[in-house]
Amino acid sequence: MDYHTSTDMGLAALSSKTLLHFHRLSPAFQQALLSFCRMCSDSRLGAEVSRIADSEESVMLMLGRCLPHIVPNVLLAKREELIPLILCTACLHPEPKERDKLLHILFNLIKRPDDEQRQMILTGCVAFARHVGPTRVEAELLPQCWEQINHKYPERRLLVAESCGALAPYLPKEIRSSLVLSMLQQMLAEDKADMVREAVVKSLSIIMGYIDDPDKYSQGFELMLLSLGDPSERVVSAVHQVFIPAFAAWTTELGTLQTALIPSLLARIEKLLMQGEHVLDEYKLHVFLSALQSLIPPLFAVVLQNAPFTSRAKLTGDISAIEVTRFPRPASPLQDVATIIGSREMLSALLLLYDYQLEHEGTTGWDSLLWVVNQLLPQLIEIVGRINVTSSSCVHEFSRFFWRLCRTFGKIFTNTKVKPQFQEILRLSEENVDTSDGNDILTKATVPIYATGVLTCYNQDEDRKLLVGFLEDVMTTLSLSHAPLDSLKASFVELGANPVYHELLLTVLWYGVVHTSALVRCTAARMFELVLRGMSEALVDRRAAPALITLCSGPEFSVRISTIPAFGTIMETVTQKELLERVKMQLASFLEDPQYQDQHSLHMEIIRTFGRVGPNAEPRFRDECIPESDFYRMNSNALIHGAARCFGSFPSLTSCAVISEEVMVNHFLPGLRCLRADMEQLSPEHEVILSSMIKDPIHTITTSEMIYAKTKFLSKMGQLTTSGAMLANVFQRKK
Known part of the structure; x- marks a missing residue:
């Protein structure tokens, strides 16, 4: 740019008012004088600087033009400082295309926003939504979310998932239950990042809190099951903490908690048990039962809110009636019965009336509670009777379910409604247990689940006496009737933990x-x-x-x-x-x-016991105890009656790294020789392996290479143990 051009542009930028100060100077002189003030109004920024905005609209237009150039030059760590400017401009700018550019800048402001930065952006989005209304939120903000639903950075997809929930209250209801629900469903099914799916579940929960289309119930139920089956613990935890309570609240409003949601889960559990008579899918059972467990608080709230006494509940401000341990610890505030009811004061008033009604006035006309007593409990007890009692995980799951159910519904309910139904089918007498007719209820999972899930709910002296008496009766009845002891064992294992x-x-x-x-x-x-x-x-x-x-x-x-x-x-x-x-x-x-x-059964029991405990027993005690047990004579005598069992004992005992050379030479090797002698008669094809096992330790022990001997010994024993199943068949054939 030459001198005169710069001067002309500079003078043009001055107002006529400014030139009045030079009234005694000629115009030519004035221009020549002002040319010494160097300005750059010819550039983009110079043009912006030279014309000061003099209205709200011109300010918005100026910000809309300037912000796209400012953002890239601000440090990433400080870019959230621009959020107020971007949002204010996008909110008030008159041109839709410019607003779209600004919101695009907002969602792309930070490459990988951290938690605090995302919260700031979400706060801004909600403020924008409150100001502009549902129509513009749908038209301007949602497209920004849709564009980034498959972004390569999980932090950006996380922003999308969180935005769907945060914006839910400000969207048209049709969009909430269609487009937004579909977006979240797609992310739940396809996104590989746990933190994104967790955010999706939480946003789905908010959607469920605002949805009002009954036709979406089935879709919500399937989303609940899909998210419960997620491989990530944090996702599943979010389902129990947020999604299920929100979904249950909606079904309560629809009147389908007791008629659809809970029965659907029970039906799936029953179908699972019917299909898995031999191999039960314990993971699916856990999914369904855990969902059912999370529905206990809202179910109890329904019972309270639909009780005959509800209209008589008065707020007195006294909440001392609620003991600290009255309810199980909720997984989240949304599973707190007080939160579902509305306040602890209201819950306190309802609980007083609830206990009085149960104890003195009964359940006549109380349909919600009668459903629990006459339909839910009998169905659950029937399901329990079909569980494999040897499945410790299933027993534990159902035990915890009944424990939470009884604790939530209270001691009076447990004593008057739950225990009698169990006691009715668990009639303890010798003639009641007849394993030949298939109705041996005392051998089923009903016993440990009743003992550990119902009788442990309360811990007063009378409660403990009832549990002791029940276990004593079960032990006596099963023993005297020669019935399997699996149900008693399951009770002891669960309680013993x-x-x-x-x-x-x-x-x-x-x-x-x-x-x-x-x-x-x-x-x-x-x-x-x-x-x-x-x-x-x-x-x-x-x-x-x-x-x-x-x-x-x-x-x-x-x-x-x-x-x-x-x-x-x-x-x-x-x-x-x-x-x-x-x-x-x-x-x-x-x-x-x-x-x-000649008590070979005793010898075999000692062999099995030493094989089980040998690797973990105290070394000195083990080395002293094994020789005194005359181990090799036991093996020789016992082998005729159960030789296959002996093979499991030797590897366990010899795997103890500290077994002394004396014990190896004087006791294990003689035992192996006895085994070899009997193998010549019972299974000649395996006698070669035993001969090799005996030969290698002898050669190396005589040269004081005990470590090498043990290694070879265990290697050979591994070959023999691998053939255990075949050996067992051999022994059964040749008895």
Whole structure:
């Protein structure tokens, strides 16, 4: 640019008012004088600077022109400072195309926005939505979300998922239940980032809170099941914390919580149990049952809100009636019954009337509660009876469900409505358990679920006495009727996982220890093994070990044999020297007493027990106890009656890295020789493996290379163990 051009443009920018100050100068002189003020109004920025906006509209136009040039030159860490300017301009700018550009800038302001930056953008979007109304939100903000639904950065997709929820209250209702719902459904099914799907679930929950189209119920139900089956724990957690409570609130409004939602889940559970008689899909069962469990608080709220006394509830401001432990801890505020009802004051008033109604006036005319008593509970109890009692995970799941149901509905309800229905089918008598007719209810999962899910809900003396009495009756009845003990074992395993119940279980077992029937004493002996693991050494020493020794003092071989696994568990879990010495003496007495010489079942039980506990037992105690057990003679005698079982014992015992050379040479190798001698008769084709196992340790031990010997020994034993199933068949054929 030359000198004169610059001067002319500079003077043109001055107003005539400014030139009045030079009235004594000629115009030519004025221009020449002002040419020394260098200005750049010829550039884009110079043009913006030279014309100051003098109205609201001109300000918006100026910001619309300038912001696209400002944003790229601001540090990423500071770009959120531009959000107010961008939103204000986009809100007030008169031209739709420019508004679209500005909102595009907003959603692309930061390449990978962090939590705080996303929250700032969302706050701005909500402010924009409140100001412009539903029509412009649909036309201007939603397209920005749609454009980034498949963005390569998960942070940007996360912004989209969160925006759908944040904008839901400000969208036209038709768009909420169509376009936005479809967007979120697509992201839930396709997005690979856990954090995005988690945000999708939360936004879907908000949509469910505002949706008013009953035809969308089926779609919402399928979305619930889809998200519950998500592989990410954080997604599933969000479903229970937010989605299910929101969906339940909508179904309550529709009147379908009890008529559609809960029955649909129960139907799926029943279908699953029918299809999985042999191989149950435990994961799907968990999905359905966990959803059902999350519906307990809204179900109880429905019962309260539709009770005969609801209209009489008065707010007094007194909430002391609600005990801290009255309800199970909610997974989120949305699962808090007080939140669902509206306030703790209202809940307190309703609970007082609820307990009084149950105790004094009954359930006449109370349709919502009658549905729980007459339809839900019987169906659940029937389902429980069809669960495989040996599936510890299923037993645990249903136990926790009934525990939450009983705690939520209260003690009076549990005592008067739940317990009687279980007791009606669990009639405890010898004739009631007849395993030949297929109606052996005491052998089903009903027993452990009632014991651990219902009878443990409350912990007063009368509650504990009822639990003790029930377990004693079950133990007696099953024992005397020669029924399978799986239901009793499941009860002990579930209760034994909580140290709070160890004393109680030992009380039940002592009842069995002193029972007049050897069958009951034998059952008690076997139950000890299930509760000793995890029990304090002091309790084992003070109560469990003396009870086991008492059982060993009786005349019945079957009872004594039944104590061996429990003694083995003590060997495996206890470190107290005096207690271990007593166990060693007891086991030694079994083998030293001549009356046990031909008791092959006892020998086999000791072999199995040593094979199980050997790797974990205290090394010195193990090395002392194995020689005293005369291990190789036991194997030789017992092999004829159950040789296949011996193969599992040798690898377990020899895998202990600290077994001494003396024990290996003097006890395990003689045992192997006995096995080889019997194999020559029972299974000649496997005698070669045993010969090789014996030969390698002998050669290396004589050269003091014990470590190498053990390695080779275990390798050979692995070959033999691999053939265990085939060997078992061989032994069965040649008995």
